Amino acid sequence: xxxxxxxANWKMNGSIxxxxxxxxxxxxNALTNSPNVVFALPMPYLYQTIDLGAGFxxxxxxxxxxxxxxxxxxxxSAAMLLEFNVKYTLVGHSERRxxxxxxxxxxxxxxxxxxxxxxxxxxxxxxxxxIRDSGKYQGFLIDQLSLLTSLNVEVLELVIAYEPxxxxxxxxxxxxxxxxxxxxxxxxxxxxxxxHAKILVLYGGSVTGKNIADILHxxxxxxxxxxxxxxxxxxxxxxxxxx
Ligand code: 13P
Numbered sequence: 001x002x003x004x005x006x007x008a009n010w011k012m013n014g015s016i017x018x019x020x021x022x023x024x025x026x027x028x029n030a031l032t033n034s035p036n037v038v039f040a041l042p043m044p045y046l047y048q049t050i051d052l053g054a055g056f057x058x059x060x061x062x063x064x065x066x067x068x069x070x071x072x073x074x075x076x077s078a079a080m081l082l083e084f085n086v087k088y089t090l091v092g093h094s095e096r097r098x099x100x101x102x103x104x105x106x107x108x109x110x111x112x113x114x115x116x117x118x119x120x121x122x123x124x125x126x127x128x129x130x131i132r133d134s135g136k137y138q139g140f141l142i143d144q145l146s147l148l149t150s151l152n153v154e155v156l157e158l159v160i161a162y163e164p165x166x167x168x169x170x171x172x173x174x175x176x177x178x179x180x181x182x183x184x185x186x187x188x189x190x191x192x193x194x195x196h197a198k199i200l201v202l203y204g205g206s207v208t209g210k211n212i213a214d215i216l217h218x219x220x221x222x223x224x225x226x227x228x229x230x231x232x233x234x235x236x237x238x239x240x241x242x243x
Contacts (some may be wrong), residue, residue, distance in 0.1 A: 001035040004243035005223030006232030059088040065109040078113040106145040115153045120162045122159040129166035156197035161225045167205025209238030
C-alpha cells in the first residue's frame with residue numbers, strides 16, 4: 001500500500017533557526033528519507049528546506065498566475081520552483097481565497113502553469129460554517145471543483161485537499177462520515193467530468209496526533225494537510241509516524 005501523503009503547511013510562520021532546529025530533529029528520528037512527508041514553508045526558506053531536507057518533499061504555498069519569466073514584480077513562477085525540486089504547490093487555500101480574493105479563473109491559470117512544468121498542484125477546497133449549516137455544501141464544493149473542467153492541460157494529475165473552513169485552526173473536525181461523504185463527492189465529480197484524471201484526496205483542518213489514525217483509515221483518503229500541528233515537532237512526528 002502506498003504511504004500516505006503528509007503535507008505540513010507552515011503558513012506565514014517559521015524562521016531560519018526554527019527550520020534548522022525542527023528539520024534536524026526530523027532527520028534524527030524515523031522520518032528521514034520520507035518523500036511522502038512534504039514541507040510547505042514560506043518562500044524565503046525554500047533553499048534552506050532543501051539543504052537540510054534529508055529526503056523530505058518540498059512544496060510551496062502559492063504560485064504566480066503568470067508563467068515563465070518576465071516583468072511581473074513580486075511574482076514567483078512555476079518554472080522557478082522547478083529549479084528547487086519543488087514537487088507540490090498549494091493552490092486556492094481558503095485563507096488566500098478570503099484575504100486576496102482568489103477566484104476560479106485565477107486559480108485555473110495557476111493550475112495550468114504548475115501542471116505544464118510537472119509540479120503537482122494541491123487544490124484546496126472547503127466550505128464556510130454558514131454553507132455547511134444551510135445544507136448546500138455539496139453544491140458549493142462542486143462549484144469550487146468546476147474549474148477543473150475548464151483547464152487547458154494534456155494530462156490532469158493533481159491532489160485535492162478538502163479543508164472545511166470551520167475546521168481550520170478551530171480544534172473542530174468533521175465526523176469521519178462527513179469527511180467520507182466529501183471524499184466520495186470529489187472522486188465521483190472527477191470521474192464524471194474527467195474520466196482520465198488522476199487524483200489523490202487529502203483532508204485538512206485541525207489534524208492532530210490524536211485524530212490522525214481515524215482520518216487515515218477513511219477509504220480513498222490519500223493523506224492530510226496539516227497546519228498548526230506541523231509547527232510542533234512532537235505532534236508532527238506522531239502524525240507522520242501514522243502514515
Ligand atoms: P490547521 O491544521 O491549523 O487547522 O490548519 C489547516 C490548514 O489550513 C492547512 O492548510
